[in-house]
Amino acid sequence: MDLLRWLFDAQIPVGGSVLILREVLGNIFGLASAFGGMRRKVWAWPVGILGNLLLLTVFLGNVFGSATPATLWGQAGRQVIFIAVAAYGWRRWQQGRTAGGGSTAVVPQWAGNRTRLLLAGAMVAGTMALTPLFGALGSYPPVWADAWTFVGSLLATYGMARGWTEFWLTWVAVDIVGVPLLFSAGYYASAFMYLFYGFFTLAGFFVWWNACRRAAQAAGRDEDRHAAVETAFPDPRVKL
Template identity: 50%
Template sequence: MDLLTQLLNATLTIGGASILWREIIGNAFGLASAFGGMRRMVWAWPIGIVGNALLFTVFLGGVFHTPQNLDLYGQAGRQVMFMIVSFYGWWNWSQARKAGLRESHETDPSRSIVSEPAEDVKAVQPHWASTRERVSMVAFAVISTLVCAWIFTQLGSWGPLADAWIFTGSMLATYGMARGWTEFWLVWIGVDIVGVPLLLTAGYYPSAVLYLVYGAFVLWGFFVWLKVQRTEAAAADAPADVEVNAEPQPVRH
């Protein structure tokens, strides 16, 4: 237990500021999860869960006596939410990938699901949310942010309104990722815009830096998903191949 405690409390000093290694490692797992999500790989979910567990202890600074000694209930709460939604996303993507593998095997019987995992089969197909789903997202964002801001204020959270939006936006983005909505990348951008100044002011420098990295990564991911979505839509709309007559044609001179 002493060794585990020492590992959890290990710090790195940069510019006179003490930074927990588990904050750095937790954010690294989060970045790996985001990369996996962009690639639509199932392993993105369990990797993200590990990072969430580490960051949960980081953002309850007053409880776990971190160098910042600040409680950000929204940031900590969203780690719990991430884990819950991530289990749903993990299951959802796994089922979708299994269905894709079965379909691939039926289309090409020479391919073995066991021996050839068919890495080209993705777990989810990007698509836009419907108008009704978008309206529901906006309504949820407004109501949840206001309610959470009040709750976090009562709990004594540091920066309750910004913390509330980060919590709400993260919940929407993670759920949207699980559903395959391309809009979830845009929600992440809104989270990053608010999250960077909040974390810098609170002294969570690795997380703030990672939010900046996430911002660039999210833009990249958005355009990757958008390209995939357009390519698949074009393929679906393309006319079926016309059988070509194999009879030899006379050569023109």
């Protein structure tokens, strides 16, 4: 209990203000999870869940006696959603690694134009639907920004679980809105970390893009080899 109390009370002095230790640790776990996701490692999911649990206590503000009184219901709620979707992604990637027999758990793929349109529509519609709800709950303004980061984070995490390369760009869209919101609300550790995430997610997008290209090239070579074998050794059951 003493360790838990220390974790909840610990702060890091920075200039004339303080950073919440739970916020710093939660974002470090989040960064480690993003790095694992870039490398397509299953351990990215449980590490991310640990970070979500820590950040949940942070963004609930006064509920847990946070040094920063602003309560961001969207930021807090998305930690809960993260945990649920991460459990799905953890299971899906574990199955993929078992089936593939390799160290990576998923083969990146493009979502396709139809799915992209659905994701964009869900982003806008979800933000419009949740903004009044978060406003009624007393979320920090501008409330639409809190709703945007919530919906975008959910879609990005789901896209990562499915192995869609576009999920990295969804994170970029989240960071563009989320960073200014976090700075204005006084969550400086998270704001700086999300600012770094913006560059990191762009790098992750190009890493997965290259992986998609290599997978397509490998599939093309396999098809060529199969065609060559069929030509050299035709099926004897087929009558000429």
